[in-house]
Amino acid sequence: MAIAYRQQVDDDTEFALWKIEEEAEDLYSQLQLHADEQDYYNKLNKSKRHLHWLGTRVLLRKMLKTDEYIDCKVDEHGKPYLVNLPYHISLSHSFDYAAVMISRSRPVGIDIEQIKEKVERIATKFLSPQELSFISNDEHRVQQLYVCWCAKEAVYKCYGRKEVSFLDNISLEPFTFDWHGAVGAGIDKGSISLDYQVEYTQYEDYMIGYVKG
16 A cells, blocks of 8 residues: 555645555565564564554655664653664554655644544533533534544654643643644643644544654
């Protein structure tokens, strides 16, 4: 399967989706893995999780247009980074899709989620009463809730530090749902105060949130 969707965010930032239709062996054959990556891969459950891990790395290779080994590591906060290439990256996956965002100039964050009704049950765990007050009660309510989740997850990944609460430290400004749009967001934690403009788009039955720092 080739890249299913690709979007240029600005001159040096883009993201893409890969629909995972291959078997693990097919994805694995497209990669070169270091010994520690091989060990990590061998420890993954042979389920969708290892397909997601392979899919994001195959997609990263396609976006960077290289067949060479890509040294992709994870820092102490769990944020992926490239050791020897001048790109900021963010990875995500959900069910049949892997997503990768890259930028030459600024940190990035991306999240993809399949849209399901179950988000209603956890909305109060990641949205404040003030945020819940601007969520619509029409046919797009579930989609709007997923915009909120994806936006907060994208901001969390872009910021790249642990111990940030979606409920207490990341806030969203009111917005009206559209199939593609933007929402203002901020991180407020101790002496940290940062503002973001998160873009979102619906692709098939998936919501994607993405942001550049």
